[in-house]
Amino acid sequence: MILLVHAHPHPRQSVANRALLDAVRNLPGLTVQSLYDAYPDFDIDPAAERARLDAARLVIWQHPIHWYGAPALLKLWFEEVLSYGYAYGEGGTALHGKDCLWVATTGGPPDWYTPDGPHGHEFSAFAPAVKQTARFCGTNWLPPLVVHAAHHIGADGLAAQGAAYRKRLQDWIDTHG
Amino acid sequence: MILLVHAHPHPRQSVANRALLDAVRNLPGLTVQSLYDAYPDFDIDPAAERARLDAARLVIWQHPIHWYGAPALLKLWFEEVLSYGYAYGEGGTALHGKDCLWVATTGGPPDWYTPDGPHGHEFSAFAPAVKQTARFCGTNWLPPLVVHAAHHIGADGLAAQGAAYRKRLQDWIDTHG
Numbered sequence: 129m130i131l132l133v134h135a136h137p138h139p140r141q142s143v144a145n146r147a148l149l150d151a152v153r154n155l156p157g158l159t160v161q162s163l164y165d166a167y168p169d170f171d172i173d174p175a176a177e178r179a180r181l182d183a184a185r186l187v188i189w190q191h192p193i194h195w196y197g198a199p200a201l202l203k204l205w206f207e208e209v210l211s212y213g214y215a216y217g218e219g220g221t222a223l224h225g226k227d228c229l230w231v232a233t234t235g236g237p238p239d240w241y242t243p244d245g246p247h248g249h250e251f252s253a254f255a256p257a258v259k260q261t262a263r264f265c266g267t268n269w270l271p272p273l274v275v276h277a278a279h280h281i282g283a284d285g286l287a288a289q290g291a292a293y294r295k296r297l298q299d300w301i302d303t304h305g
Numbered sequence: 306m307i308l309l310v311h312a313h314p315h316p317r318q319s320v321a322n323r324a325l326l327d328a329v330r331n332l333p334g335l336t337v338q339s340l341y342d343a344y345p346d347f348d349i350d351p352a353a354e355r356a357r358l359d360a361a362r363l364v365i366w367q368h369p370i371h372w373y374g375a376p377a378l379l380k381l382w383f384e385e386v387l388s389y390g391y392a393y394g395e396g397g398t399a400l401h402g403k404d405c406l407w408v409a410t411t412g413g414p415p416d417w418y419t420p421d422g423p424h425g426h427e428f429s430a431f432a433p434a435v436k437q438t439a440r441f442c443g444t445n446w447l448p449p450l451v452v453h454a455a456h457h458i459g460a461d462g463l464a465a466q467g468a469a470y471r472k473r474l475q476d477w478i479d480t481h482g
Binding site for chain 2: 254264283
């Protein structure tokens, strides 16, 4: 079972994230939970979210990068769902041993994520927060899928990224049944 | 004018952040905007927030670190208030030249933020997101005030940090007032 937690604040404006989602959403055993559809008022149901997590062996966090990290509702999901005693701390072993895949899209031109570019850093400088959130909860951090310059790579580029994404998940399914 | 944007998801449980806030809140020309008091339902008023920003020459973002970054409501504030055409992009110069101070507290023991510790990194590895948010908006990034091990340093330690915080702001007022 794969749980794909999807967080796009403006789904109708989504191009790259939607293309990635559409490339994988019909895979067998994959459940998509789109947070901004489920919780437009930010009133997350932690128990329901934990039940979804409990059923999954692979957890995917898929979102566009906003201000160098996860959109606010996914951040709130981290805070409210991954609680002490559930995801970390005493007795907090619910996610131990699950795989975790981060799928992120960035919008600007490719050279914006450079020390001299507008974002002042390589993209990797912004990865530790999400990665360590996963690791602190005892998951296995898989190599992330980061699609840069999503507004610039065109339909063919997005199709190629979508196909690569689907292949990765299909391989995971084939291995983990 | 100083705008102190304060974000603590559970104000009643706050010890360190409250001590810091209490140390500075009566400084002349300082306005405290506590986001979780103002917007318990996450329904930020961007125009009102921008008016507060416009009046400030120093903007402070003060919060505990949750999952390696800003709490969700402050992240939402970044996304909804610091918009294209206001804080960045074409015509987005509203924050240019303002000073920005990050005041963050962490709870765990001091050695948790080490490569071999539970957080897997030095704390500085998690700083780029907030720092670059400020810089992308054209603010001057002041040296942050980060109080580590806020649950462990005791009342005397917190009082010392509060006094240091107040002195920094008083010095800023004396210079820019």
